[in-house]
Amino acid sequence: MIEVRNVIKSFDGKTILHDISADFYAGKTNLIIGQSGSGKTVLMKSIVGLIVPTSGQILYDGKDLLTLSHNETRLLRSEIGMLFQGSALFDSLTVLENVMFPLKMFTHKTLKERTKRAEFCLERVNLKGADKLFPSEISGGMQKRVAIARAIALNPKYLFCDEPNSGLDPKTSLLIDELVSDITKEYNMTTIINTHDMNSVMGIGENIIFLNKGHKEWVGTKDDIFTSDNEALNNFVFASNLFKEVKEYVLTQKQGHL
Amino acid sequence: MFLIKPLAQFGRYLMLMRSVFSIPDRWSEFFRRYITEIYKLGIDSIAIVATISIFIGAVITIQMVLNIMSPMIPAYAVGLATRDVLLLEFSSSIMCLILAGKVGSNIASEIGTMRVTEQIDALDIMGVNSANYLILPKIAALVSIIPILVIFSMFTGLFGGFLVSVFTQMITVTKYIYGIQAMFNEYYIWYSIIKSLVFAFVISSVASYYGYNVKGGALEVGKASTDSVVISSVMILMLDVLLTKLLMQ
Numbered sequence: 001m002i003e004v005r006n007v008i009k010s011f012d013g014k015t016i017l018h019d020i021s022a023d024f025y026a027g028k029t030n031l032i033i034g035q036s037g038s039g040k041t042v043l044m045k046s047i048v049g050l051i052v053p054t055s056g057q058i059l060y061d062g063k064d065l066l067t068l069s070h071n072e073t074r075l076l077r078s079e080i081g082m083l084f085q086g087s088a089l090f091d092s093l094t095v096l097e098n099v100m101f102p103l104k105m106f107t108h109k110t111l112k113e114r115t116k117r118a119e120f121c122l123e124r125v126n127l128k129g130a131d132k133l134f135p136s137e138i139s140g141g142m143q144k145r146v147a148i149a150r151a152i153a154l155n156p157k158y159l160f161c162d163e164p165n166s167g168l169d170p171k172t173s174l175l176i177d178e179l180v181s182d183i184t185k186e187y188n189m190t191t192i193i194n195t196h197d198m199n200s201v202m203g204i205g206e207n208i209i210f211l212n213k214g215h216k217e218w219v220g221t222k223d224d225i226f227t228s229d230n231e232a233l234n235n236f237v238f239a240s241n242l243f244k245e246v247k248e249y250v251l252t253q254k255q256g257h258l
Numbered sequence: 259m260f261l262i263k264p265l266a267q268f269g270r271y272l273m274l275m276r277s278v279f280s281i282p283d284r285w286s287e288f289f290r291r292y293i294t295e296i297y298k299l300g301i302d303s304i305a306i307v308a309t310i311s312i313f314i315g316a317v318i319t320i321q322m323v324l325n326i327m328s329p330m331i332p333a334y335a336v337g338l339a340t341r342d343v344l345l346l347e348f349s350s351s352i353m354c355l356i357l358a359g360k361v362g363s364n365i366a367s368e369i370g371t372m373r374v375t376e377q378i379d380a381l382d383i384m385g386v387n388s389a390n391y392l393i394l395p396k397i398a399a400l401v402s403i404i405p406i407l408v409i410f411s412m413f414t415g416l417f418g419g420f421l422v423s424v425f426t427q428m429i430t431v432t433k434y435i436y437g438i439q440a441m442f443n444e445y446y447i448w449y450s451i452i453k454s455l456v457f458a459f460v461i462s463s464v465a466s467y468y469g470y471n472v473k474g475g476a477l478e479v480g481k482a483s484t485d486s487v488v489i490s491s492v493m494i495l496m497l498d499v500l501l502t503k504l505l506m507q
Binding site for chain 1: 283284287371372375376377379380382383384385386
């Protein structure tokens with residue numbers, strides 16, 4: 001479990017995150033949603049430790065990331081997997097070498113063991129036969145799957161996904177969502193997904209934190225969204241006619257049940 | 259006030275170097291990358307070093323014949339002057355200025371692209387010391403390969419002069435060969451190598467600094483690449499003056 005406590009982040013006197021507190025649970029897909037510029041990425045980078053918050057606490061199973069020693073931070077990082085918006089695969093390495101990279105850097109496994117583990121991870125993300133290809137030779141969806149395979153190679157306790165569906169077609173987006181959700185349950189990981197894809201919100205949002213202009217505006221599940229009267233949330237989630245119709249349909253169904 | 263920005267930048271450069279010069283996470287990985295960088299930064303530069311050195315060696319010889327030949331000066335002085343120009347300045351300083359353009363822009367754009375595509379963030383998240391992992395093999399590789407490039411440049415430059423003597427009859431081959439051996443001072447070679455080691459460090463570390471600190475996208479990567487070449491060239495010229503004063507006086 002990851003707890004964020006009273007996190008404030010300012011850049012050059014401008015406050016981006018205003019006193020954010022939130023809980024992210026193990027075995028659940030935790031979503032951070034919000035408009036562009038709402039502070040989602042800054043919050044995620046603060047949780048991961050790429051940005052140091054101006055004040056506040058980031059607790060990983062009770063341990064404050066900001067007060068850990070260098071070695072403790074290094075140890076914690078080996079328990080973190082991250083899927084970047086642009087996949088961030090190493091251009092000079094093949095698909096298999098990319099997945100083997102964290103194993104090579106942080107374990108004492110033999111080459112055979114590393115290869116076996118990397119092949120298992122690639123198989124888990126349904127990516128067979130691409131081992132020897134370079135990232136530039138595979139599609140965006142495949143790159144995302146390789147990045148997921150790399151992220152889970154060390155069996156992490158925490159998985160972070162920064163806009164995992166950006167640039168992908170709806171079908172591939174759905175596959176990636178399902179994959180992340182399945183892996184989260186399978187390994188009981190604390191997964192945090194940063195997204196503004198409403199399909200992801202409706203599909204896998206088990207614990208949703210809505211940010212608005214750097215403030216935590218709302219917390220709930222995908223089902224709670226339909227009954228929420230939070231104006232900013234409704235304006236964001238139901239901005240398109242399609243989702244307005246979905247909302248009306250869901251509410252009608254609920255009333256029918258009552 | 260105008261000094262604050264450069265000083266802040268120099269401070270950031272020193273902090274980056276502190277991260278770079280730490281024990282590698284995995285020595286085997288360091289050596290693998292070191293060998294790759296030797297090939298990429300050194301072996302790949304041999305062709306350009308040879309081409310430029312041969313032509314400049316030939317031009318220096320022609321200029322010497324045209325400008326210093328007189329009944330008062332022995333003909334072998336052409337070979338001697340060509341050799342000293344190549345050994346003292348061209349093969350170290352000018353060659354490093356050229357390499358600052360080729361190698362420096364390569365390093366800055368490679369690391370800069372890794373920064374904007376979040377590959378460096380990915381390394382940091384994994385707990386890898388990204389500065390050490392990416393930059394140390396490049397600095398070590400360029401510093402260790404540069405003496406070989408410098409000596410290679412000296413030989414090919416002298417060979418360029420030799421070609422002039424063979425094909426133009428501006429100076430006889432015998433006099434040219436005698437000239438390049440006359441009054442030879444071995445220290446000139448050491449002086450050239452010492453300078454080139456310093457320049458190699460400047461080229462690789464400055465380019466790495468600019469690449470590592472890129473913020474933005476493709477446009478900024480290009481700008482970082484250009485800035486790194488400009489700054490390393492200026493630093494090479496300034497250090498050339500300083501080192502010449504220190505080493506030759």
